[in-house]
Amino acid sequence: MNLYLLYTDIKNILSSKRTSYTILIMAVFALVFGLVIRFSSEGLRTALEASAPGSAGVFEYMWFEDVLKFLLLVVVSFGAFIISDLEDDGTLGLILARPESRIAFLVRRILASLGAFFIVFMAGAVLVGIIAIGIMGDLDLPLFLLHQFFALPLCLFVIALAFFLSVPLRTTTYTVISSFAISLILSFTYAFSLMTGSGTPSPLNPLALGYRILVNAPLVEPMIYAFVFSAVLFAAGTVWFVKKDI
């Protein structure tokens, strides 16, 4: 694989509006939800803290339970980078004409997307933690960052889903709305199952990983499932793309 091209791709994502919007949206959500908790009643804060024994503070409960659903929209945008961006620009055919196999091309784009997402997400998490401490004052920042790291398989699954859907759907618009819709449905499914008192959500649902972190539930099994599902989606999308007539 051409490492220089990989470096260029990562640099392109990091300098794009996608990155600045991701950091901005994370910061604004941190500010808004930090203020929501700050102005909530003491009783509610105590109840939230009690229902999330493994969390780094009340803010983290809100972050995983509410904000993560909305943040899926920035996660899918990184999945759309792999193919859809080039389809939109009309440059995919031109780039594939270069002496590089389609598999090598996809592996490079996927690694660039995941690498850039990791950098942006963790940088955003540091900023979110600082904002939360500024507003609330009682967040365990190292634990919060560790939990964000544990939530990465969830994001990996969403990126893989967006990539898989981008192969048949082509355009960025359809890729992001369909992958955002499916991710939201998976998120709401575990949220609804919790409301009916079904206990800890199924480990098969990668979108429930955030909740499992909060309640100190075992993480190994759901993480393995998330990695396996992501690998299957990446592999299926790659095979489809390689055989596709561009």
Next chain:
Amino acid sequence: MDSQVNFSAMIWHRTFRIIFSLRGLIAILFSFYFIGAIAWMLPTITEQGGVIAEIWKTFSSDLAFSWLLFDGALSKLVSIFIAPLFVFDAISGDKTGERMPIIMSRPITRTQYVLMKLSSGMLAFTLLFLPIMGIGYFVFSGLVEGGLDVANYFATCILFVALAFFCMAVCLLISALVKKNLVSFLAAFGLMSIAMTANASKNTSDALLASAQLTPHYYATYFASPFPEPHDLEIMPFLGCLVVIILFALPFLYLTILKFKKEDL
């Protein structure tokens, strides 16, 4: 309006294109998923602890259910997903695909173009939302003890159509301001998620209730929420809520037209 332009035909054409596209399908599937999920969890939800069970004990089943459906689920679903879905790329999409010069070479004014985009989005939303909510009414009324108040249910549905109008006006402005669909998607869906936060948390404190009153979401759920107090459906407060939501939307629509008129295409 220009006499050469069949404005209503353009609106209907685009409306059906939205409904019979992937985004129409997603909106339908998403709505039916919500109706099914709420119907599935309704029999067991009151047996669980927490805020929902408390509200069920304190208020009538009809009001508690309306709060769960409209305030708890639909105000989020409509404002953060379904309404932006129909218009978030309405203008930016034409800019990206370089179709704009071709469209603008036709006998259509820029104001007509913006109004056509908004009207078709609204029409598509209304044609999908109201029939699905009608089906929902028959599903839910059999599950809620004592049935549902039909007038209150459909009055709130109409207020939600007005809420969608507000969301679409905001998303259309974003779509006019940016050039890329992806940026429009991030900005529109992100902003709508933030806009509904105060109303979603209004039951937690007086400060958040006061903030919620500055958003159209509060007025859309005025008759469906027991917070700060239950409101009986009456014609004047209903019309008042409708007008307030539309007034929230009009500045955004005006700014969209203004921005698009001045744009160098």
